[in-house]
């Protein structure tokens with residue numbers, strides 16, 4: 120049994136020698152060689168493969184075409200029409216039921232922003248553009264783009280926000296609502312992590328002895 124291993128080892132070495140013996144002459148130029156041998160950052164995995172399990176949709180905005188995560192499967196109370204089967208005024212029978220008590224608007228000023236700025240009381244299943252057009256729940260970036268055009272322009276090009284996976288094509292980017300809560304979009308300020316000076320003094324004293 121024991122003496123089998125050297126034989127396997129020998130063949131393994133032979134295999135390695137032969138497989139790594141790619142001739143310089145196989146490539147016409149150094150650029151050809153780089154092109155042929157380069158590997159994307161995440162090995163050979165495409166963004167799509169890295170994102171198996173995340174449902175993506177393809178969008179085209181201006182000259183850019185890329186993938187973003189779909190939202191309808193993630194938004195808890197979608198589809199809205201399960202309850203919003205009739206216009207809002209006819210719902211709740213006059214009583215205030217506060218179905219969405221957990222949603223508080225902390226976005227711009229109360230005067231300029233209310234539910235109907237973004238949601239259509241006649242058709243909750245779609246967003247409402249400022250000119251009264253329907254916007255699909257998967258395309259909420261179009262809603263934000265109406266007022267935040269500079270961030271939207273940067274996002275399209277990949278400067279604002281984040282790639283979902285790597286730089287390996289196809290490009291997949293997080294969408295605005297993956298990072299910003301549309302109802303309260305700014306990030307809470309955070310205190311820096313406390314630095315325990317007492318522990319440092321103790322440690323230094325320990326070193327002196």
Ligand code: HEC
Nearest residue numbers: 196197198199201202210211215216217218219234238243
């Ligand atoms: C479980 C039932 C239910 C679902 C699902 C639901 N809603 Fe509602 N919603 C209500 C009821 C009932 C009211 C009306 C009275 C109230 O405020 O409780 C309401 C009111 C609203 C209002 C008006 C609130 C106000 O203060 O004027 C908005 C906007 C709204 N819903 C948006 C949505 C959207 C968008 C969805 C889907 C993403 C959704 N709702 C899904 C039950 C629901």
Ligand code: HEC
Nearest residue numbers: 190194195196197219222224232233234236237259296301
């Ligand atoms: C600035 C635009 C904007 C305003 C104003 C706004 N919403 Fe929304 N709302 C959104 C977007 C965008 C989503 C979908 C977010 C996502 O994809 O996660 C959403 C989602 C929702 C949902 C589904 C949330 C869930 O997780 O199930 C409800 C319910 C809702 N909004 C109700 C309201 C109510 C009620 C108001 C007013 C008090 C309001 N919204 C005001 C943009 C807005």
Ligand code: HEC
Nearest residue numbers: 226227236259262263265266267295296299301304305306
């Ligand atoms: C109707 C116009 C309008 C729409 C639609 C809108 N916003 Fe805003 N948003 C504003 C205004 C006005 C402010 C407050 C002024 C400012 O800081 O630019 C603001 C503030 C913000 C801020 C905070 C800026 C800060 O300084 O902290 C973020 C983040 C933001 N919005 C993201 C979004 C996202 C994401 C969407 C889409 C879901 C969206 N907005 C939709 C008008 C809008």
Ligand code: HEC
Nearest residue numbers: 260263264267270271274279280281293294295297298306
């Ligand atoms: C990967 C997460 C991410 C995505 C996606 C994203 N943002 Fe942001 N956004 C941020 C961060 C982080 C900041 C900086 C917040 C701060 O400085 O407090 C920011 C800041 C902002 C601000 C405040 C002004 C500024 O530039 O600092 C606005 C408005 C805004 N984003 C809108 C958007 C819109 C609209 C989209 C989609 C087109 C979007 N964001 C997509 C993370 C994101």
